[in-house]
Amino acid sequence: MRDPNKQTIFSGVQPSGHLTLGNYLGAIKHFGTLQDEYNCIYCVVDMHAITIRQDPAGLRRQTLELLAQYIACGIDPKKSILFVQSHVPAHAQLAWVLNCYTMFGEMSRMTQFKDKSSKHADNINVGLFDYPVLMAADILLYQAHKVPVGIDQQQHIEITRDIAQRFNGIYSDTFVIPEGFYPKVGAKINSLSEPSKKMSKSDENPNGYILLLDKPEDIMRKFKRAVTDSDNRIIRAEGKDGITNLITIYAAATGKSPEEVEAEFAGKGYGAFKPAVGEAVVELLRPVRETTEDLLKNKDYLEQIYQEGAEQANAIARRTLDKVYRKIGFVKR
Ligand code: TRP
DSSP: OOOOTTTTEEEEEESOOOOOOIEEEIIIHHHHHHHHSSEEEEEOOOOHHSSSSOOOOHHHHHHHHHHHHHHHOOOOTTEEEEEEEEGHHHHHHHHHHHTSSOOOHHHHHHHHHHHHHHHHTOOHHHHHHHHHHHHHHHHHTTSEEEEEEEEHHHHHHHHHHHHHHHHHHHHOOOOOOEEEEEEOOOOBOOSSSSSTBBBBBBSSOOOOOTTTTOHHHHHHHHHOOOOOSOOOOOOOOTTHHHHHHHHHHHHHHHHHOHHHHHHHHOOOOOOHHHHEEEEEEEHHHHHHHHHHHHHTOOOHHHHHHHHHHHHHEEEEEEEEHHHHHHHHHOOOO
């Protein structure tokens, strides 16, 4: 399954909420298509999730739900490695080593830390601060060449590269220097209720986001209520963030270009367009939701997937960790 002639892709998603249409169109939808070209490794990063307080039963459920959704979105466990971060101890072990090669000052500049600590001012824990180093360990353990993530993760990719280069500089080549792999234009999906902001599951208004597991009637309702301007023309333009976002979504859901969408709806109004976007999204997500629901009924199958995934991931990760331990001077056991 691992082809030494192919580059490696690693990506992780936190099981700290539910996946949105934005996650799907921006990233996860493309994971499946990468499997033939690369050795792909996809991880449910439960250790990152606990940097924000989680309800234990919820975390357990969401971890399985995310695994099921990964598969439903097209990740084939026969082609890719699919595993849970806490099942592979090398993540925590390498993160500790890398902590000692990461400067307090450079970590203090991380914008996600600043954002999250202002949002969770009552729980600014050291894990939250250290989050990027654990992420660096995730990526570097697998000698990943490419890391598909949203553009908001760019700073974390940069610090991963800095840490890897620093370590390689001191101890000779140890880590592949990874590159961020950012989705192309059109994949950035904004909120339906505040269309100038990114669609996010942490949005307080659930009408702002579409979840992959939302029921068709909820999807239709959210699109019918989507915030738009009042000029009633279906074109992309400044000041028309809502309609521009809906055009992007309709285009991505149907595989049409934004120009084709504008032509299709020329002379029609929002009353025709909004339900059409809703229906396109319902059809896009229907197989994902149905497959996820079926998989969640089959816990034995999911367990088999994450057990096998952990074994394969562990073998690769252990090799890198051994190399690191040897280079820094730990006595081999
Ligand atoms: N920080 C990433 C996010 O919030 C999740 C993540 C953790 C990740 N470890 C990773 C992504 C390694 C890519 C590679 O989206």
